[in-house]
Amino acid sequence: MPVAKPESCDSRVIAHIDMDCFYVQVEQRKQPQLRGLPTAVVQYNEWKGGALIAVSYEARKFGVKRSMRGEEAKEVCPQIHLVQVPVARGKADLNGYRNAGSEVVSILARRGRCERASIDEVYLDLTDAAETMLAEAPPQHLEAIDEEALKSHILGLNNEDGSDVKENVRNWIHRCNADHRDKLLACGILIVAELRMQVLKETEFTCSAGIAHNKMLAKLASGMNKPAQQTVVPFSSVQGLLNSLPIRKMKQLGGKLGMSLQIDMGVNTVGDLLQFSEEKLQERYGLNTGTWLWNIARGINGEAVEGRLLPKSHGSGKTFPGPRALKTVSAVQHWLNQLCEELSERLCSDLDQNKRIAHTLTLHVRAYKSSDSDSQKKFPSKSCPLRYGTAKIQEDAFNLFQAGLREYIGLYGGKSEGSHYSGWGITSLSVSASKIVPIPSGTCSIAKYFHWQTSSHFSSIQSPENLRMDATHLSPPGEESWIEDTIPGLGLQEQKINVWKDEDLACFPSKKKEDGLTEDTSPLLLSGTQGCLEQNQNKQQREFSKDESRFKSEYREQKGTRLNNKGTSSILKFFKSCNPSGASLSQEHDKTVQGTDAQLTNGAGFQSRGHSLAELNEVEVAEENERSSCSYIRDQDERRREAWSYNIDEIDPSVIDELPTEIQDEIQAWLQPRKRPNNIVKRGSTISHYFSPTKKS
């Protein structure tokens, strides 16, 4: 998560975009006659009308809530329209929503670094765009302010009784005596309003947004005025906002950690945290979490917006509640096959569209044992190298299950194979694919080279040195050759030639959006004049009094959580965001490579420092690939030093000042490493009980 005490003078412009009841909107776009009507999306219609997973704002007026059953919803709102989630292979199929989310992301990524935070949320770093606007076309001098921007909510802006709210907003934006931060936020208002209109125009979806100086505040703000509105958090209103904000409303504090703060420390609002010294918080919650909390209390949150448009893993799962628990191995096998089919399909799409390959297959199972003494035991997760091809994934997943089952049952749990009840039941199955890395673009020949030479693991192909050599001395392959050239590289996972049989190649190389699963995702221009956003001025204040007791009962038992920082590479992002061309969603990693030339022209001041920008970019490109392959984060700084071939400690400080600020920040971060080992825990302090009451110590 976070850490590192970031600069308290954080003048970034960060936006959090949140789609309004997204699944409902997707369904309403498919069935436009549902627009404006109370609607909910429901899955699994058979039991009590299914569970609601998204509710339109019209339906919310009637008291319909998420996590109601369909029948309950009908009771409070008889005229509600319930739309079922599509089902494929006996399970919910969310592909339509995923694809719709991608449409949105590809639009939002146009104006700055974009991080896909979930299927319907993104973070944007609009700092550069705002600074540019401020320099070239400052809002103060704008005669006309966009209507959508004027509808913004600005926290702390006092609207006197008779005053025209929009006029107040206009004045705030126009204010000439504003400090730099407020001026940047004013630019953010205009940019986000424009982006939201663009999203509406191109996708027919409305969204809400928060605009602030960091992710935490932007996220907080985006939920304050929904739907289809945006909220701004000026620096001057931060502390006032936090002082009365219930602790659980803060992201990451909605669970056990937040409950511990409340019960163990008497912290009810974020403001209450201010009483505690950083040391005190560290003492109780560890160095990283303690520092993070200390910062949060002050509205400080240095987490960077990651430039990531694609998910880092894919999963397919299903639950089998209560009576439907699976009790035979063959039933498990059947469902595993279904799940693996879906997963395989998605992996093929990812490979085809994004040129990425997953390397690890993981199986998660939830099970119960009826009689056994320790029915508390959990079914162990298992993972193995991922082999492409549906049949192989199915085979491997099943093997993982059997391995897990043996452990779970205990060394001797009757061998009731086949179809006899043996005391256990499976209540949840899921398969997932992770460690997804881009196919090294332009490294096909290098892949061959290392293929014979080393025992060839993919990661070795992607070490910075290798990539650098490649980028420097080799030319990119033809469009068609990458497949043959890359496949040998794939053989690195033990299996050899038969990895790609005919069967497997079926989905390749151009498995289009067939399957009928994905609705057509072609952006459609609005027919007619749908020009105005919905005017649902339902000014229901965010009630901060929800289900308070939910956790209190549960919280009697155990431990907490640790929040940590991770390394960031803003340098790469700096160059990325310098590239003005819109990010094609399907090629985000390609862009980092191909963008090299364009980036060369941007870096101006950099070259004079004795290192060609070409070198720098190659290194960064390599590291981008490496980072995506995860598990290298720890060594990143060391690698950087080696790659740059001089000691970071010897950098002349005066040189740093001339670099772009984003890079300055990064270098500062290197100079004073941010992540501290979290292992110092005092005995007898709250933390020990917080972390492991039930088990071994």
Add this chain to the structure above:
DNA sequence: ACGGATCATACA
């Protein structure tokens, strides 16, 4: 023994 299906990330 229902909020279901996905995601991300930290820690041991």
Add this chain to the structure above:
DNA sequence: TTGTATGAT
């Protein structure tokens, strides 16, 4: 590296 746990939507 794998496996577990937490948290969010």
